[in-house]
Amino acid sequence: MSTHHDSEQNSKKKGKPIDLPWIEKYRPRNLKDVIGVDAHKAKLLDFLKNFPKKRGAVLIGPPGVGKTTLAYAVARDQNRDIIEMNASDSRSSEDIKKRVSEAVKSRSITDFLDDGKNRKGKIILIDEVDGISGTEDRGGIATLVELLKRTEYPVLLTCNERLKKLKTIYDECEVITFGEVAKDAITLVLKKILESEGYTDLVPLAALKKIAENAGGDFRSGINDLQSLVRGLLQTKKAGGTSAATATKEMIGNIKPSRDEFSTVFKGIAKALGSASVAEIKSTLGAIDMPDVTSSYEWDRILQFLLQNYTKITHDVGILERGTDLFVLADAMLGYLRQTQDWSILAYVIDFISAGVAGINIETGKKAFSHKVEYPVYRNIRDGSPDAMIARIGRSIDASEDEVKRELLPLLKELLRSDKDSFKDEFMDWLGFETEDRRKITSWLKR
Amino acid sequence: MMAAKNIPMPLGRIFSIKHEPKHLSEVAGHEECITRLKKMIETGNVSNLLIAGPEGAGKLTIAKCFASDLFKDEYATSVSIIHAANRLSEEERDQAKRESHVSEKRIGSMAGTDLIFPKFIQVRVKPVVELQAMNSRGFKILIVTDFDHLGQDQQGFRRLMEVYGANCRFILLTSQISSVIDPIISRCQVLLVKPIAQSRFYKEVSRVGSIEGYAFKYSFINALHYVTSGNIGKALNIMQIFMLRGKEINEDNLFEIIKDTDSPDITKFLELSLNRVVPEAVNLYFQIKKETALSFKGFLDLLRKGALQVPLEQPIKARILSILAECDARSITMASDEPHLLALIFKLGGINNKARV
Numbered sequence: 001m002s003t004h005h006d007s008e009q010n011s012k013k014k015g016k017p018i019d020l021p022w023i024e025k026y027r028p029r030n031l032k033d034v035i036g037v038d039a040h041k042a043k044l045l046d047f048l049k050n051f052p053k054k055r056g057a058v059l060i061g062p063p064g065v066g067k068t069t070l071a072y073a074v075a076r077d078q079n080r081d082i083i084e085m086n087a088s089d090s091r092s093s094e095d096i097k098k099r100v101s102e103a104v105k106s107r108s109i110t111d112f113l114d115d116g117k118n119r120k121g122k123i124i125l126i127d128e129v130d131g132i133s134g135t136e137d138r139g140g141i142a143t144l145v146e147l148l149k150r151t152e153y154p155v156l157l158t159c160n161e162r163l164k165k166l167k168t169i170y171d172e173c174e175v176i177t178f179g180e181v182a183k184d185a186i187t188l189v190l191k192k193i194l195e196s197e198g199y200t201d202l203v204p205l206a207a208l209k210k211i212a213e214n215a216g217g218d219f220r221s222g223i224n225d226l227q228s229l230v231r232g233l234l235q236t237k238k239a240g241g242t243s244a245a246t247a248t249k250e251m252i253g254n255i256k257p258s259r260d261e262f263s264t265v266f267k268g269i270a271k272a273l274g275s276a277s278v279a280e281i282k283s284t285l286g287a288i289d290m291p292d293v294t295s296s297y298e299w300d301r302i303l304q305f306l307l308q309n310y311t312k313i314t315h316d317v318g319i320l321e322r323g324t325d326l327f328v329l330a331d332a333m334l335g336y337l338r339q340t341q342d343w344s345i346l347a348y349v350i351d352f353i354s355a356g357v358a359g360i361n362i363e364t365g366k367k368a369f370s371h372k373v374e375y376p377v378y379r380n381i382r383d384g385s386p387d388a389m390i391a392r393i394g395r396s397i398d399a400s401e402d403e404v405k406r407e408l409l410p411l412l413k414e415l416l417r418s419d420k421d422s423f424k425d426e427f428m429d430w431l432g433f434e435t436e437d438r439r440k441i442t443s444w445l446k447r
Numbered sequence: 448m449m450a451a452k453n454i455p456m457p458l459g460r461i462f463s464i465k466h467e468p469k470h471l472s473e474v475a476g477h478e479e480c481i482t483r484l485k486k487m488i489e490t491g492n493v494s495n496l497l498i499a500g501p502e503g504a505g506k507l508t509i510a511k512c513f514a515s516d517l518f519k520d521e522y523a524t525s526v527s528i529i530h531a532a533n534r535l536s537e538e539e540r541d542q543a544k545r546e547s548h549v550s551e552k553r554i555g556s557m558a559g560t561d562l563i564f565p566k567f568i569q570v571r572v573k574p575v576v577e578l579q580a581m582n583s584r585g586f587k588i589l590i591v592t593d594f595d596h597l598g599q600d601q602q603g604f605r606r607l608m609e610v611y612g613a614n615c616r617f618i619l620l621t622s623q624i625s626s627v628i629d630p631i632i633s634r635c636q637v638l639l640v641k642p643i644a645q646s647r648f649y650k651e652v653s654r655v656g657s658i659e660g661y662a663f664k665y666s667f668i669n670a671l672h673y674v675t676s677g678n679i680g681k682a683l684n685i686m687q688i689f690m691l692r693g694k695e696i697n698e699d700n701l702f703e704i705i706k707d708t709d710s711p712d713i714t715k716f717l718e719l720s721l722n723r724v725v726p727e728a729v730n731l732y733f734q735i736k737k738e739t740a741l742s743f744k745g746f747l748d749l750l751r752k753g754a755l756q757v758p759l760e761q762p763i764k765a766r767i768l769s770i771l772a773e774c775d776a777r778s779i780t781m782a783s784d785e786p787h788l789l790a791l792i793f794k795l796g797g798i799n800n801k802a803r804v
């Protein structure tokens with residue numbers, strides 16, 4: 001991964017505090033240094049070779065897999081200039097038009113320096129096209145399509161998800177879809193960075209693997225984790241404290257635990273469900289570190305865990321009812337908190353949850369939770385729910401969404417199920433639904 | 448012809464949409480109300496209106512026909528319809544935040560109320576009423592359905608009515624006039640819309656039926672009138688389901704269709720809850736939710752209607768209704784439906800009932 005240019009920097013920097021974010025410092029400059037995306041590399045090169053068969057390519061993939069990096073590396077390899085535009089900055093069609101046409105016309109300074117002889121031309125890079133918001137910026141999308149039809153230079157677009165509103169753009173483009181990066185590829189990159197930084201002794205390989213695993217296919221977060229780990233280790237070393245080995249261990253402990261570390265969550269939930277003391281439950285639940293959600297959703301998640309399991313404490317409906325009432329209050333507070341973003345409310349949420357559990361145990365006189373704690377059932381309602389369809393119908397016939405659901409949905413189901421005529425296709429076309437949405441509707445129709 | 452938006456092709460195949468009246472003269476029943484509205488159009492003297500009546504009685508249809516007769520081919524640029532029951536989308540909330548010079552203070556007595564308000568008016572209502580009317584009448588019309596859903600925010604709405612009254616007239620629709628605040632009522636002419644009479648209902652349904660090639664017995668339409676509470680749109684939807692299923696048109700089949708379109712497994716849910724079969728009741732709820740796309744509130748609504756029809760003793764029914772009301776009130780600021788659902792099921796299970804559904 002490191003290039004000649006990088007190692008020069010390193011020799012000067014070695015042993016000094018780290019300043020430049022590694023994610024920038026070690027961004028691959030050349031195509032051969034870009035790791036883990038070989039298939040995509042080939043597709044992109046093909047696209048450039050065949051230009052203008054297709055005039056644009058859109059790179060779709062989760063954050064941090066190296067879409068932008070790949071674009072820059074290709075440009076550098078082929079001696080092209082990159083003209084970058086962030087689509088979320090300039091939103092209106094006018095804006096995009098102006099910026100793009102200027103960029104396409106103007107020659108870059110390097111053109112003048114070497115008479116443009118060594119330059120093969122330009123690549124226009126439009127980052128984050130998902131940022132163009134749906135309705136209000138239809139003009140923005142249309143302008144991009146226009147650009148894609150006429151541009152003299154290849155256009156690369158990036159976005160995180162395949163979006164319906166961008167269909168017209170995809171139609172003009174070569175679509176290259178990125179998946180998550182393999183753990184091994186991330187480990188490899190991390191290792192190389194450590195080598196160039198000269199910290200190979202500091203961080204053991206096991207720790208690198210751990211970081212790579214936690215990165216969840218995202219180079220950026222993996223590299224950032226590594227940098228903060230190293231920074232922390234250097235500080236403890238300086239302070240003359242514990243040995244490097246112990247410090248590393250601690251540091252790794254601080255990195256988000258991976259999936260199998262849910263066991264601590266299970267233990268915490270079980271302990272809380274077996275207690276009749278509000279204070280104890282509060283401190284037990286407060287100590288739980290939910291691995292799979294951001295901290296702002298931790299209490300939602302804890303409540304889900306409790307709801308999945310608390311009914312095992314007793315079969316007495318009356319007792320459960322009184323406990324559930326407190327959970328309901330906690331949930332109402334959570335909802336209120338989300339709407340107002342007033343985080344002082346959280347204290348009540350925690351109190352209500354703890355009081356709910358304690359109340360049940362006081363009434364039943366139980367002193368321990370002797371059941372296996374279950375993982376909350378994930379009831380993915382949104383998938384396959386026809387929300388978008390309902391909203392669209394509502395707008396067309398001036399009915400509220402509830403009214404559509406109440407009055408029209410049963411008939412609509414019937415119409416869509418009946419294969420008498422082409423209603424279904426016509427209907428989906430009118431909605432502008434593509435495969436993914438069609439699949440959802442079809443699965444919703446099945447009973 | 449003028450008027451409302453063109454109905455998109457596939458939806459035009461739905462009888463209730465295809466045969467929806469476009470002019471006041473085509474509206475079945477409601478003679479008294481329609482005479483008054485026609486008078487208003489004649490004189491050009493249009494005041495703010497509050498149309499009250501049960502669900503499906505035809506309030507919105509009347510309002511739309513009135514506006515379309517009033518503005519003719521200027522309808523599209525002069526009339527806006529807002530549904531107070533549609534919650535704000537994430538995008539709209541953000542927009543409101545960006546433009547927030549409306550106070551968002553929600554402490555003290557305002558805590559716990561439905562929080563659509565300032566945002567709702569800011570994002571949905573204000574842009575419409577602010578925009579200058581551009582038509583020969585010199586004002587435009589804003590129709591708000593389910594107006595009572597605005598709750599506390601009606602005060603804010605009243606202010607808008609005063610400030611923009613010259614530029615915009617309001618037609619407010621509600622099925623719960625008792626939840627509309629007095630200052631609003633006093634600023635409007637109130638029209639009461641009753642469910643359409645049986646004879647008129649018969650005439651209208653058979654008229655559409657004959658266009659679509661169907662003939663009905665009188666007794667069947669009576670049954671249809673009963674199950675739809677006189678809602679013509681709903682009756683036409685049921686008629687079309689009959690057609691699609693190729694079922695013989697009789698009362699037995701009607702009740703069968705009603706059972707699975709109107710209250711999908713609601714009785715079953717009640718039965719499971721009352722008998723304390725908790726996990727099954729939970730699963731059934733999520734299944735119903737997936738099928739009907741109903742919100743928790745909408746589900747409670749179905750349950751309320753279902754509970755009234757189930758053969759249970761009166762005191763038990765009363766207890767069920769009070770539980771539903773309690774759950775409904777508490778779900779206003781809910782974050783997720785699961786705790787609310789469990790509380791509902793346990794409460795129902797707590798009813799000391801001997802009778803079984």
